[in-house]
Structures are given as C-alpha cells and as structure tokens.
Amino acid sequence: MNDLTRMLETEFPFLQGGMGNVSHVDLAVSVSEAGGLGTLGAGTLSPSALEKMVKEVRFRTNKPFSINVPLSVHPDVQKILSIAVQHHVPVVSLSAGNPSPYIKMLKKENITVMCVVSNPSQALKAEKAGADVIIAEGFEAAGINANDELTTFTLIPQIASAVQVPVVAAGGIGDGRGFLAALSLGAQGVQLGTRLVATEDAKVHSNYKQAICESDAHSTVITGRPYKKIRRLLKTAYAKQLLEWENNEMSAEEYNQKTNESYHIKGAIEGNLTEGHVNAGQVSSLIEDIPTVSELFKRMMNEARTVSNQLSF
Numbered sequence: 198m199n200d201l202t203r204m205l206e207t208e209f210p211f212l213q214g215g216m217g218n219v220s221h222v223d224l225a226v227s228v229s230e231a232g233g234l235g236t237l238g239a240g241t242l243s244p245s246a247l248e249k250m251v252k253e254v255r256f257r258t259n260k261p262f263s264i265n266v267p268l269s270v271h272p273d274v275q276k277i278l279s280i281a282v283q284h285h286v287p288v289v290s291l292s293a294g295n296p297s298p299y300i301k302m303l304k305k306e307n308i309t310v311m312c313v314v315s316n317p318s319q320a321l322k323a324e325k326a327g328a329d330v331i332i333a334e335g336f337e338a339a340g341i342n343a344n345d346e347l348t349t350f351t352l353i354p355q356i357a358s359a360v361q362v363p364v365v366a367a368g369g370i371g372d373g374r375g376f377l378a379a380l381s382l383g384a385q386g387v388q389l390g391t392r393l394v395a396t397e398d399a400k401v402h403s404n405y406k407q408a409i410c411e412s413d414a415h416s417t418v419i420t421g422r423p424y425k426k427i428r429r430l431l432k433t434a435y436a437k438q439l440l441e442w443e444n445n446e447m448s449a450e451e452y453n454q455k456t457n458e459s460y461h462i463k464g465a466i467e468g469n470l471t472e473g474h475v476n477a478g479q480v481s482s483l484i485e486d487i488p489t490v491s492e493l494f495k496r497m498m499n500e501a502r503t504v505s506n507q508l509s510f
C-alpha cells in the first residue's frame with residue numbers, strides 16, 4: 198500500500214489510461230476487478246452514452262473506477278463532469294487541456310481529481326489548483342502527445358521532486374521492470390495504455406492486438422508535427438500514408454479530418470490497418486502476448502518483486 202492506492206482504494210497502483218473508443222465498460226470492469234483503477238474514456242462518448250456506461254460499470258463491479266475527460270477534445274465537458282457528480286464516480290482524470298477551472302467543483306463533490314501533464318510547470322499549476330494526483334505522461338506514450346516530447350525517464354523524477362501529491366508515470370510501461378523503474382524515479386503508480394490494448398479483455402480488433410505483439414523498436418511513428426498535433430501511431434500502411442500526405446503539405450484541416458474518430462474506429466475496432474489508424478506506444482516492442490488483465494497485473498507484481506530482489510550495485 199502507498200498514498201496512491203490508499204487514496205484510490207485499489208489493490209495495485211495500476212491505472213487504466215483513458216482511451217477513446219477503447220476504454221469502455223468491459224476493459225474498465227476487468228481492470229477494476231483485477232485490482233487496478235478501471236477507466237471510462239469519455240473523449241469519444243456522448244453524455245448519454247457515458248451515463249449508460251457508468252451505470253453498467255456500477256452494475257458489474259463495486260470496485261472504484263474513474264472517468265477520463267480530455268478537455269480540449271470533448272465538446273461538452275460540463276455535461277460530462279455533471280454525470281460524474283450525479284453518479285458519485287469516485288475519480289476523474291482531466292487531460293489534454295487546462296484543468297484548473299474544473300478541479301474545485303469536482304473536489305467539492307468528494308471526487309478525487311487526477312491531472313495528466315507533460316511537463317513540470319503544468320504539474321505545479323495543477324497541484325496549485327487542487328489536483329490530488331499528477332499523472333505525468335512521457336513522449337513514449339500512445340496517442341495524442343504533448344509537443345514538449347519529454348521522455349518518461351526524465352519527466353518523472355522532475356515532477357516527483359516538484360510536487361507533494363502522488364505522481365503516476367505514464368508512457369512506455371508494460372511490465373514489472375517498467376513499473377519498478379517508475380517507482381524508483383519517484384512515481385507511486387503507473388498508467389497503462391498500449392499494454393492494456395493487447396489484453397483479452399480489450400474490445401478492439403484482433404488485427405490491432407496482433408500488430409502490437411509483432412512490433413519491434415521501429416514500429417511506431419509520430420504524425421502531426423507540422424500541425425503541432427502530434428500523435429504516436431503504430432507504423433501501419435495508413436500511418437505511412439499519413440506521413441506521405443504530410444510531406445506533400447496536407448493542410449491542418451485535412452490532417453484533422455484524416456485522423457478523426459471514424460478513422461480510429463476503422464483501424465482499432467474494425468481492424469482495417471490500411472484505411473484507419475491505431476494508437477500505440479513505444480512499449481509495443483516489449484509486448485509479445487495477449488493475457489487477461491488479471492494475469493497481466495499478477496505477472497507485473499511478481500516480476501517487479503523478482504527484479505527488485507535481484508538488483509545489485
């Protein structure tokens with residue numbers, strides 16, 4: 198147990214990242230039931246779809262869970278947050294935007310607030326505004342990334358030294374070694390994205406899971422740099438096409454259109470890797486199997502203990 202698990206009331210310090218189109222009911226319930234913090238990713242959900250999912254999660258588990266709200270992505274943040282309040286969701290994570298205007302209101306309702314940041318000054322601002330937990334995400338991570346391009350290995354110690362509240366490391370973590378390293382750097386827990394996509398419990402297409410398992414060190418790419426909207430994708434035929442369009446000076450509007458949710462659904466849910474994109478982090482190169490979430494968490498805990506006992510210096 199540490200401050201983080203006491204605060205979140207979870208068995209393990211493992212958090213499911215909010216993942217648009219992926220962090221839905223089945224995966225969130227599996228993560229919470231396995232002892233982590235399951236998450237509903239609200240970024241791609243209408244308020245009514247989210248409300249339905251909250252009720253379903255509540256019906257299927259009495260363990261704590263959270264809602265992730267990517268602030269600059271969702272068109273109706275207030276409505277999404279009012280659902281969290283109305284249904285007494287214990288934890289909310291705020292990402293991709295300035296969380297300050299929302300923190301006080303959520304805390305007044307006894308909701309634990311976690312803020313996803315990508316540099317130390319954002320972490321300090323979020324802590325000052327009342328955040329209970331800082332999730333620091335490095336550039337290894339899947340999906341939309343910060344333009345800072347700071348790596349998890351350098352980011353976590355800076356933020357752990359800068360703030361008093363518990364820090365969670367995100368980006369590049371997929372096994373017990375990464376978990377242990379994150380703890381050594383000053384984090385109290387880890388947030389997983391890509392590793393959870395390649396589990397039995399994730400309701401994504403098997404082509405996506407398989408492609409992660411077959412990845413090597415060169416299998417992810419960054420798109421969107423010309424538009425300052427960077428996104429780490431698996432290097433599929435569609436991602437290569439996006440890069441080619443970028444090189445041929447596709448406009449920002451076209452980039453936004455070609456990476457909108459319908460293309461993500463085509464890739465991640467329908468498994469069409471030539472006509473749609475899939476998010477994946479650099480950790481893909483370490484992933485070789487598709488366990489259940491419960492197997493994964495047990496394995497990560499065992500591996501961290503074993504590695505910790507074997508360390509010598």
Ligand SMILES: Cc1cc2nc3c(=O)[nH]c(=O)nc-3n(C[C@H](O)[C@H](O)[C@H](O)COP(=O)(O)O)c2cc1C
Nearest residue numbers: 214215216217240292338339340368369390391478
């Ligand atoms: C399919 C997918 C969708 C994602 N969507 C979101 C999102 O809506 N909001 C968010 O804050 N992060 C999002 N992320 C990032 C994850 O929450 C998590 O922080 C990240 O994947 C951690 O890095 P890793 O992939 O190396 O584990 C997404 C990641 C993936 C794989």
